[in-house]
Amino acid sequence: MTKLTKLARSIWPALVLTVLLVAASLLSLGASGSTAEIITEMMTRIVMVVGLYIFVGNSGILSYAHIGFAAIGAYASAWFTCCTLPMVKPLYLPGLPDFLLNNAYPFEVGLLSAAVASGGVAFVIGIIFVRLAGIAASIASFAFLAIVYAVYGNWESVTAGTSSISNIPVVVGPGIATMGAVCVVWVAFAFQSSRYGFMLRASRDEPVAARSSGVRVRHMRLIAWVLSAVVAGIGGALYSSFMGILTIDNFYLTLTFLTIAMLTVGGLQSLSGAVVGVICVTIVTTSLRAMESGNWLFQLPKGMQEIGLGVIMILILIFRPKGLLNGREFTLPKRRPPQKA
Amino acid sequence: MAYFIQTLIDALSLGSLYALAALGIGLLFGILRLINFAHGDYITIGAYSLIVPSTAATTTVFIGGWHTVPLILAVCIIVVAAALLSDRFVFRFLRRSHPATLMVASFALGYVIQNVILAIYGSRPKSIGLWPQLSRFLVIGEIRLPILQLVVISSTIILLLLLTLFLYRTRFGIQMRAASDDFMMARYLGVRADFVIGLAFAISGLLACAVSLLLVTQTGVLSPTMGLGVVLYAFIATVIGGMGSLTGSVLGGVAVGMASSFLQAYLPPDARPFRDAFLFGLVVLLLVVRPSGLVKVKGIEERV
Numbered sequence: 022m023t024k025l026t027k028l029a030r031s032i033w034p035a036l037v038l039t040v041l042l043v044a045a046s047l048l049s050l051g052a053s054g055s056t057a058e059i060i061t062e063m064m065t066r067i068v069m070v071v072g073l074y075i076f077v078g079n080s081g082i083l084s085y086a087h088i089g090f091a092a093i094g095a096y097a098s099a100w101f102t103c104c105t106l107p108m109v110k111p112l113y114l115p116g117l118p119d120f121l122l123n124n125a126y127p128f129e130v131g132l133l134s135a136a137v138a139s140g141g142v143a144f145v146i147g148i149i150f151v152r153l154a155g156i157a158a159s160i161a162s163f164a165f166l167a168i169v170y171a172v173y174g175n176w177e178s179v180t181a182g183t184s185s186i187s188n189i190p191v192v193v194g195p196g197i198a199t200m201g202a203v204c205v206v207w208v209a210f211a212f213q214s215s216r217y218g219f220m221l222r223a224s225r226d227e228p229v230a231a232r233s234s235g236v237r238v239r240h241m242r243l244i245a246w247v248l249s250a251v252v253a254g255i256g257g258a259l260y261s262s263f264m265g266i267l268t269i270d271n272f273y274l275t276l277t278f279l280t281i282a283m284l285t286v287g288g289l290q291s292l293s294g295a296v297v298g299v300i301c302v303t304i305v306t307t308s309l310r311a312m313e314s315g316n317w318l319f320q321l322p323k324g325m326q327e328i329g330l331g332v333i334m335i336l337i338l339i340f341r342p343k344g345l346l347n348g349r350e351f352t353l354p355k356r357r358p359p360q361k362a
Numbered sequence: 363m364a365y366f367i368q369t370l371i372d373a374l375s376l377g378s379l380y381a382l383a384a385l386g387i388g389l390l391f392g393i394l395r396l397i398n399f400a401h402g403d404y405i406t407i408g409a410y411s412l413i414v415p416s417t418a419a420t421t422t423v424f425i426g427g428w429h430t431v432p433l434i435l436a437v438c439i440i441v442v443a444a445a446l447l448s449d450r451f452v453f454r455f456l457r458r459s460h461p462a463t464l465m466v467a468s469f470a471l472g473y474v475i476q477n478v479i480l481a482i483y484g485s486r487p488k489s490i491g492l493w494p495q496l497s498r499f500l501v502i503g504e505i506r507l508p509i510l511q512l513v514v515i516s517s518t519i520i521l522l523l524l525l526t527l528f529l530y531r532t533r534f535g536i537q538m539r540a541a542s543d544d545f546m547m548a549r550y551l552g553v554r555a556d557f558v559i560g561l562a563f564a565i566s567g568l569l570a571c572a573v574s575l576l577l578v579t580q581t582g583v584l585s586p587t588m589g590l591g592v593v594l595y596a597f598i599a600t601v602i603g604g605m606g607s608l609t610g611s612v613l614g615g616v617a618v619g620m621a622s623s624f625l626q627a628y629l630p631p632d633a634r635p636f637r638d639a640f641l642f643g644l645v646v647l648l649l650v651v652r653p654s655g656l657v658k659v660k661g662i663e664e665r666v
Contacts, residue, residue, distance in 0.1 A: 083462045124383040149646050152653045156397060156461055157605055160597045161649065167594055168642045177636035278473050285466055324481035331474035338467045
């Protein structure tokens with residue numbers, strides 16, 4: 022019994038989040054189509070934000086690059102899984118190699134390629150990135166986002182440039198998206214409970230002490246960087262297979278802002294914060310959007326969704342800088358330890 | 363040869379713009395450790411203040427139609443006010459926060475400003491002709507020098523000289539440099555923190571105003587994200603210049619602008635759309651060689 026409690030206590034945060042996510046996805050059963058879509062979209066966001074959290078939360082370095090990785094994953098997956106109509110690829114993406122041009126592969130292959138592509142790019146970039154100090158690293162990551170945007174926006178022969186790739190098979194619904202979100206939560210939890218996670222957090226909180234205790238900070242950062250890019254890439258692939266249409270404009274500043282806002286609102290420093298942040302921001306933006314369209318008691322002017330989100334984020338940073346969860350995980354309520362005689 | 367000289371002038375004028383923007387960012391970073399993502403939006407505010415607020419497709423000039431001196435004054439006042447207000451209502455509450463928190467807050471503030479502009483003026487880019495007399499050319503032999511670019515370069519040099527004089531020869535300038543060197547110690551020695559920070563925001567606003575006027579004269583286009591395009595390069599400039607060094611910011615800005623212009627001029631046409639990728643590639647190479655930038659600042663690294 023005590024063994025079981027011990028086990029439960031050690032994996033409690035991930036268990037709570039799993040239950041939370043499954044409960045949220047159950048809302049989509051029997052609900053209208055638009056609710057199911059909102060929930061699916063939220064789950065794909067959770068995958069991206071948890072990806073972002075794996076690096077940002079554990080290393081303490083803010084990254085703007087992860088939506089870039091999501092874009093890389095989304096395009097890699099689209100190259101394999103596209104399209105429902107066989108003539109689309111030769112027509113719009115003539116630059117693809119032959120094995121991609123004339124074949125459409127199943128969704129699983131797409132996910133795998135997303136992981137490999139974003140992870141590979143992250144590894145190469147990461148070797149340089151981890152050498153930079155905190156703030157400089159953040160700015161470099163912003164430059165990386167701009168590079169991805171510039172390259173994918175101009176590389177007409179394989180990305181269709183600024184127009185979109187359509188006819189991507191729509192295979193992701195609430196079920197698959199939730200499964201993805203739950204898996205990713207467990208991956209992030211496993212990482213942060215591993216020795217690598219602990220060493221990285223040690224270097225975040227006490228850089229000098231960590232280094233002098235033998236933590237190889239750059240190695241730890243690189244591991245987290247690649248893992249988080251892989252997760253973000255998978256998030257991008259899920260998103261494109263949910264939308265069925267892919268354009269680079271969806272993977273730039275707006276989504277970057279949204280994901281960072283989600284992570285900040287919940288709290289940068291805990292996995293529970295990342296997930297709760299996505300859920301809360303989704304609720305807020307969805308209701309603001311409903312108010313904008315006038316389906317509410319009163320109508321808000323256009324643009325309030327973005328402005329409102331920005332203001333909420335600033336207020337949270339001022340009044341609750343560690344986010345709604347204050348940097349903590351969900352924990353099992355503690356019973357008082359038995360008194361020893 | 364003529365092509366080279368013209369490219370060089372282009373490069374210097376673009377470099378000047380980036381240097382001014384980078385300086386505005388570097389100044390605040392030195393004192394507050396704030397990477398101000400909203401700096402680009404100060405530039406946008408300055409540009410949009412030239413026209414009458416409306417979402418209509420045609421633009422009606424407002425301040426943009428005034429005489430030169432009142433025009434510059436009015437735009438400066440508006441941009442400086444925006445910078446001071448952002449300090450008063452956002453950053454003042456975050457004085458003790460971690461630099462990463464400050465950066466996220468400024469990112470959020472920039473997002474809010476952008477969307478407010480979007481809501482007031484609409485998302486369509488607008489065209490405006492500011493100071494058309496500057497778009498003539500000066501012809502010397504084979505070389506055609508655009509007057510505007512000479513104006514950009516010379517006004518940058520004048521601004522830099524004035525700023526240097528201010529920082530080294532006046533009481534408040536010296537206080538600002540002291541605060542940027544060691545903020546706590548400066549406060550112990552009687553430097554008023556909020557005053558110096560306010561001053562830094564005001565100067566940063568002035569620099570943003572200069573960038574915005576020069577940029578609008580050059581491109582003639584207003585769009586809600588116009589400032590972001592400039593500050594992205596300015597951020598890169600502050601990093602490769604060495605974070606926290608004002609000289610570094612200027613050097614970095616000039617370097618980024620020149621690299622960008624020369625790549626644009628000498629890359630094969632097929633590769634030109636990927637200019638930014640090459641540019642950032644160069645930046646990354648530079649950072650491999652010198653991770654702390656061209657000018658290394660001691661105070662930035664944590665002392666043990």
